[in-house]
Ligand SMILES: Nc1ncnc2c1ncn2[C@@H]1O[C@H](COP(=O)(O)OP(=O)(O)O)[C@@H](O)[C@H]1O
């Protein structure tokens with residue numbers, strides 16, 4: 001089977017939906033953030049605090065390139081991954097890309113409901129969180145739009161699988 005890459009904004013559900021899809025398809029699930037944490041032996045917050053974003057983006061680039069075509073993986077990416085280096089081209093050359101296009105208001109609601117300390121770029125106590133995410137969404141859309149499939153709205157694994165199944 002082709003690899004399936006989930007891309008989209010933080011809190012769009014890539015990690016949650018990706019795991020459920022892999023279970024339903026009985027294939028292997030990887031989360032690029034977890035790959036980086038394992039490789040580095042420290043949290044994403046620690047990586048950002050100690051070595052900065054550019055270092056993290058380089059780690060993202062490196063772990064993405066360990067994924068090869070035809071590995072039957074469901075891959076949940078980090079929200080920024082498609083927007084750096086030529087990662088989006090690599091993703092599209094290596095599998096089927098699916099953009100989880102969740103409304104920004106929903107992202108904020110989810111971030112406020114859950115602790116966001118593991119997302120150093122977004123703070124639930126930021127009074128400008130909605131504006132920050134709206135701006136980031138606009139900046140990232142040109143990359144996200146390069147996905148082969150877009151699933152709009154509040155996503156479930158079933159909804160994504162239906163669209164992926166129809167496409168495959
Ligand atoms: N389909 C969904 N409906 C409601 N809440 C969701 C859904 N998917 C994810 N969440 C919640 O949103 C938060 C972020 O999900 P996560 O999978 O970590 O997103 P991402 O990997 O895209 O940042 C988690 O607390 C998760 O429980």
Ligand SMILES: O=C(O)C1=C[C@@H](OP(=O)(O)O)[C@@H](O)[C@H](O)C1
Pocket residue numbers: 008009010011014015033044077078079080081118119120121
């Ligand atoms: O939007 C981003 O730039 C980031 C999103 C995070 O992943 P999720 O999208 O899974 O939250 C994680 O990679 C890192 O904190 C940076």
Ligand SMILES: [Mg+2]
Pocket residue numbers: 014015016031033076077078
């Ligand atoms: Mg995630």
